[in-house]
Amino acid sequence: MIVSWNWLTQYVRLDMPVEVLTERLALAGLNHEATAEVGGDLAIDLEVTSNRPDCLSHLGVAREIAVLFDRGLCEPNPRPPTSGPPVETKTAVVVEAADLCPRFTARLVSGVTVGESPWWLRKRLETIGVRPISNVVDVTNYVLFECSQPLHAYDFDKLAGRRLIVRRARGGETLTAINNKVYELEPDMLVIADAERPVGLAGVMGGLDTEIGSNSTNVLIEAAQFDPMSVRRTARALGLSSPSSYRFERPMDPERTDWASRRCAELILETAGGTLHPG
Structure with a gap:
């Protein structure tokens, strides 16, 4: 670390x-x-x-x-402002595999401008060996290394049905991950799906089809808790490892999930603009 x-x-x-x-x-x-x-x-x-x-x-x-050293600790208290229609009128999350996903939060930020991150954000990531990509993606990485809660940002407009479903994979399904590799999924693997297909390997890696790009304007933020053994099995079976899976394979503080989601939304508003929907 x-x-x-x-x-x-x-x-x-x-x-x-x-x-x-x-x-x-x-x-x-x-x-x-x-x-x-x-x-x-x-x-x-x-x-x-x-x-x-x-x-x-x-x-x-x-x-x-x-x-x-008997010092005080100054911890951020994220309180991002909200406006516009409630998030539940824009999207939905269906957890079909509650035994493998005890908690899942989704926040929607609309009207963002994807671009280069501010200097302070790029510098902190570069110091710890993380390559800056864009303001939205960098914020998710920043919050991960700030509090240990992994996050994922989806291009909301690329999600079929404008919703997420947490379920087990089905026979014959595949996923092209953000590393540009195609993975054949097994039925016991937990995935994040939209209305048509898997868009992420829960706790391991997101999918290429719904990743944030330079033209993305609406961002759905995922922060969740996944079963450690499920994440470990999927990562091992596919030969995948990531900073997210490394943390999800270990005990995590469930109270950090919502904090990290709020913190991520707050920093996206700060670095990329946009509007956070209430809820």
């Missing part, structure tokens, strides 16, 4: 040498692998063991630092 020194300072006061910080974190179980200077920032590589999934994010590491 690579964290940015400058990013951490958004949440906790860091007035100690980096060597003191990493030594104290190592004593707490977060072993220090390496530190590298990246364009005026420090990229700190920490080994996060399987029993510390709470530290797979900047907020998680900042919380640990706050405890170790």
Whole structure:
């Protein structure tokens, strides 16, 4: 897990040498692998063991630092403004496999302008080795590494039926993922589908057909909780791994789901404009 020194300072006061910080974190179980200077920032590589999934994010590491050094923690409280018709009049989510998806939230932001992210957002992602793509996609990655809750953004206008269905895959179905590879799905795999076909592998990777592009204007934000074993089985069977699947395969804080969804919507409004529908 690579964290940015400058990013951490958004949440906790860091007035100690980096060597003191990493030594104290190592004593707490977060072993220090390496530190590298990246364009005026420090990229700190920490080994996060399987029993510390709470530290797979900047907020998680900042919380640990706050405890170790007796510091206050400044955590964002996202309250994105809403307007327009309620989201339930625009779209719907049907969870057919509730045993594998105990929680699913969807927020709709309309009228966005997809483009380059602001400098601060690009810089933080680049420091931890994540390539910036566009403001909307970068925000989903930013929130993932901020709080450890994976998110996915769909081009709402590319969803058949303008709705999402959480279900098991059907025999013969395939999905072209955002890595441009085609995967043959098995019936026990959990997918996110629209009215016609799968548009994502739940907890693993999104589909190419509904990804955000330069002409996207309406964005549906997914934040959910998926069964860890289901995600692990799908990822292993397809030979896929992603920062999202890595986190979904471990225990996650269910209270983070809505927080992350609100945070994502807030930052999309800030970086890409648009209107968040209430609900």
